[in-house]
Amino acid sequence: MAAAERVDVSDAPERERYELSLDGAVVGFISYHLRPGLIALVHTEVDESVRGRGLGDRMIRSALDDASARGLAVLPFCPFVKAFIERHREFAALVPDDYRETFGL
Numbered sequence: 001m002a003a004a005e006r007v008d009v010s011d012a013p014e015r016e017r018y019e020l021s022l023d024g025a026v027v028g029f030i031s032y033h034l035r036p037g038l039i040a041l042v043h044t045e046v047d048e049s050v051r052g053r054g055l056g057d058r059m060i061r062s063a064l065d066d067a068s069a070r071g072l073a074v075l076p077f078c079p080f081v082k083a084f085i086e087r088h089r090e091f092a093a094l095v096p097d098d099y100r101e102t103f104g105l
Contacts, residue, residue, distance in 0.1 A: 007055065009062035018066070020059040022050060030063050030078065039067050040075040060084045064091045076103055 008021045013034070020028035028046035032039050041063065046056045060081055067074050074094040076082040082103055085091045092105050 007058065009059050011066060018059060018063045020046065020055055022055070028056060028059055030059060030081070032063075034072075037071070037073060038075065039072045040077055041081045042077045044078045044080040056080065057084060061088070064094060068094055075099060076105075 006021075006023050010019055010021070012019050012029075015029075016033065017029045017031045019026050027050050028044070030041055031043040032041050034040075044056065044060065046059070061084070063081075064074065064085075068091075072094075073096045074081075074091075076085055076095060082105070085095065085105060092100065095103060095105055
């Protein structure tokens with residue numbers, strides 16, 4: 001990533017997704033479904049032109065941090081989010097106990 005690049009992750013609730021922007025252009029997103037006290041992360045995409053730079057992980061971490069700050073339980077239906085949680089066990093507590101086995105966590 002060039003030093004001048006600006007990376008932002010923001011919630012776009014009107015589109016039910018977190019968006020990853022690079023210098024103001026959306027290059028990735030995580031689709032979600034929000035319910036009271038719960039967020040289901042269902043699909044992640046990152047533009048091929050920026051893959052392999054850790055931006056997807058950065059977006060997922062930001063989404064999980066936001067869910068935690070908002071007191072939301074997380075259901076990681078997206079395999080990329082699930083894999084991230086497997087690699088970063090500190091986020092496993094966001095998944096309700098009774099769902100961890102379902103997701104293999």
